[in-house]
Amino acid sequence: MTALDIAGLKVTIAGRDVLRGVDLRLEPGKVHGLAGESGSGKTMTGLAVLGLLPHGSRATGAIRLGGRDLLTLPPKELNKVRGGEVAMVFQDPATSLHPMLTVGRQLTEHMRHHLGLGKAEARARAVELLGKVRIPGAEEAYRRYPHQFSGGMRQRIAIAVALACSPKVLIADEPTTALDVTVQAGVLRLLRGLCDELGLAVLLVTHDLGVMSAVADEVSVMKDGLVVESGPRVQVLRTPEHPYTRSLLESLPDAEVR
């Protein structure tokens, strides 16, 4: 069963080919790691799914979600998918949460919009979510502002925000890159756990093969707008076929992967 099927995705921004035919399949309950160097198109692939590509870009191909093609969906329908069925966690939780809105507001606003929940219902669910992502003192945290939390806590809150409407697909764009090494593992374990528990299809975009080997079930490697290698983690990381994957692995300090 496929949750999200990206087929032949091409993106041009201002005449430049950023993606040149990307194929990816995300399955429920599985973490699909997307690796590659900066500028290889990993992030653009994630943004294309939600129709958040920068101004002046054109996307062709297909992004299928439950029988619909997200690329041809009318804006109103696409807005229902965003946050509702496909959610996203961004790289830097210091900038991806609004500094002037309470955690509670940012957790409940899209729930109320997409799911039509009342204030009290949304609040109860938000507090439950905060507990689920292991924020201590969830009731208290609900009323506080993002700057009153540490980076790791903020990313957990951002994950709670992403999960609020029970999406089927979660796109995590370098979710641990901006965090201290000491809290990275905790956030990754949380993502892995939520994926298993909720049957989420996760697209984990990262340039860090160490992160990849820790949580991914499937791994795809991108270079210059193309997926050059794709397969189960063990296969891709232990017996890489493509020379680029090999050079990526060789550039790592030893024994970190596997």
Next chain:
Amino acid sequence: MKPDATRERTGPRVPPLARFLVRRVLLAVLMAWGITLVTFVLTNLVPGDPVAANLGQRALGDPAIVAQWRAEHGLDKPLWQQYVLHLQGLLHGDFGTSQQSHRPVADDLAEFVPATLELAGAAILVSLVLGVAFGVVAALRRDRLADHTLRVVSLIGISVPTFWLALMAFYVFFYRLQITPGSGRVDVALGMAPPVTGLQTVDALLAGRWDIFASAAGHLVTPALVLALYTIGLLTRFTRSAVLEVLGQDYVRAARAKGLPGRVILFRYVLRSALVPIITVAGLAFGSLLSGTVLVEAIFAWPGIGQYAYKSATTLDLPAVMGVGLVVGVVYLAINLVVDVLYGVIDPRVRLQ
């Protein structure tokens, strides 16, 4: 020693916003006192003899009359005593007596200040609404026709001098086209509404006199717009750049990824952040708008504090000049206080330190 940490814990629990407010208000009071000092010193430093400006040639020739006049107005005492007396008077609401009108300056101010407040208030309101709206539209329609049009309009607003604009508006709309009423605050034939607030439009509404309200509002439109045009232009430019900057922030993209409707993103996410730089500029712009009232009031014969200031200054009516300086200074302070408080209201990071 860690005084901050311990004081935080043992001190009484005051809500952050209240503590923030108290601090700002105390600071404002201190600055108000500073304004009295500055207005007093400046008015006394001005070259020019109030005696010569107020007495006729014959009287000036008689030392006895000059001495008596000086004693009458307290000018024979040392400067520091004059200041102490001035301050004492202020605390009792006594701004001194105008040497021209022979009335208490407080009475003069009470008569002229509301007229200016009505004019400047209307101009501020108009420039806030139009300036922010134009700026948002320009940002959202970046590099399209609306943006280019608004850029031209705001540049005109910023660069055209107020006095010229006032003259042209008066000439074109009143004299040539005859679509706006002439000078003054209301039609003379109608008379004024019974004074309650001193603001004609409000007083007319309170008295239920729709005819006076219509006339007062009609008289207000042209001078207020003329006065507002510079601020509209300035706010349009600043709002545009502030909104564009916020539109590029991660949290706006995150809000889009949440599937929130466009208007929610605009008002809740974008405008809220953009307001911080906007109110900073607005506060400064309103200060310069006040100085514009002197010119606009002169051209539209608006009986406000600008005209009063002009007359007092040219006759070296020192108590009146000090009174005007004080009022304008306090209005500046009030605007700054409002801006400071708004920072705290808009941005939790300011009040939760």
